[in-house]
Amino acid sequence: MSYQLWYWPDIPGRGEFVRLYLEAAELDYEDMARVQGADALVEDLHARQGSRPFAPPYLVDGDNCIGQTALILTYLQDREGLGSGELETDLRLVQLQMDIADLVEEVHATHHPIAPHLYYADQMDAAYEKAHHFRENRLPKYLIHFDNALSTHGGPFLLGEQWSHVDTSLFQLMEGLDYAFPNLMSSLQGHFPHLEEVQSTVPEIEGVAAYLASERRIDFNQDGIFRFYEELDQQ
Amino acid sequence: MSYQLWYWPDIPGRGEFVRLYLEAAELDYEDMARVQGADALVEDLHARQGSRPFAPPYLVDGDNCIGQTALILTYLQDREGLGSGELETDLRLVQLQMDIADLVEEVHATHHPIAPHLYYADQMDAAYEKAHHFRENRLPKYLIHFDNALSTHGGPFLLGEQWSHVDTSLFQLMEGLDYAFPNLMSSLQGHFPHLEEVQSTVPEIEGVAAYLASERRIDFNQDGIFRFYEELDQQ
Secondary structure, X not given: OOEEEEOOOOOOOOHHHHHHHHHHOOOOEEEHHHHHOHHHHHHHHHHOOOOOOOOOOEEEEOOEEEXXXXXXXXXXXXXXXXXXXXXXXXXXXXXXXXXXXXXHHXXXXXXXXXXXXXXXXXXXXXXHHHHHHHHHHHHHHHHXXXXXXXXXHOOOEOXXXXXXXXXXXXXXXXXXXXXXXXXXXHHOOOOOHHHHHHHHHHHHOXXXXXXXOOOOXXXXXXXXXXXXXXXXXXX | OOEEEEOOOOOOOOHHHHHHHHHHOOOOEXXXXXXXXXXXXXHHHHHOOOOOOOOOOEEEEOOEEEXXXXXXXXXXXXXXXXXXXXXXXXXXXHHHHHHHHHHHHHHHHXXXXXXXXXXXXXXXXXXXHHHHHHHHHHHHHHHHHHHHHHHHHOOOEOOEOOOOHHHHHHHHHHHHHXXXXXXXXXXXXXXXXXXXXXXXXXXXXXXXXXXHOOOOOOOOOOOOOOOOOHHHHOO
């Protein structure tokens, strides 16, 4: 039986971190809302009782319904036997995936610092300030953190020759940052060589290459988490 | 060998979610920075190479060093055989713990919407707006989510009679919200009966009762995540 992924159909967003891993591992899945639409997603989520996911993305695997991007990726890894086989190493993978989720939230907050349900135009002043501190302080701190982590096994991937969900997520993260902050990221070129290496190597994974060339890949756009607003990318 | 917990010594913060679980389960641990000070924490964190934690709290258990609150709690649960024994249920526990971590971040952002390293006084206007939307939209959405989750097994705890790390964390969350938003929380009294039940029952867990009566328990204060600013709690 194939996995069912539920996520908004028109943005890469958080769902793309799951899509990329499913595609890299060449796992069988249905991207439910891309067939049935966003209304079906809302309906499905609300029909779930008790400990349902707080928000998309979530993955349905038979009786299991799993929310939270980092948890979905860890679940898939364990279920498919794609972990490292060592507890200490697998813990590092989850931890880094949770760090990535935290950074993704901070990226979203650069254009929505006041409330996620308000328009950007209604929180532009705060966004301008927020993005300044994000570019100057927060993002470099995270990029140093991830680049250091990547440096421990000689590359190109976090664990060396074998890729993990952390690598596919770091690829997506770097692509998103290039889209949202082109000036900033171009000024940082050469500063984070391990991140650049993972960004250029992940597309060579067979499943990823096929995915990126397909219509299943959703381009970054102005409704997603990574958005380009010139005023938020000024040096 | 006892666990080593590293967290800022003067605030409950994210570390308190770990402390509460360690104490509820009556596990042996050293709260390192409360003995050695905050400088020792910074030094210890920076001395760790490679995939080190991005930020405190982190737990050291022999060769394992684990960051991210939800991951620490899951690690302790599995290591000590405190899980439910069922994958589907344990997945729900992690997922809810990650949802709690997301809400804790949103609570922090009510007083630090622009940047964590700036003073509150330098981001008061944005905080005022942020807190308004937090009180009106975000917090109720989370509280409904957690109250629904608690309703599935008949209480008082998430899984029924047996407490888990989700219960100790929901207790801490409710205590923190009562401290930070007393007006709001008093207006919500009776709306989330399962959350109120877990808040009043967790202190009866033997280890928690002993902890809350001890000097190890750190009171909420104006340097932590849950802070009381009258202007952020206006109805």
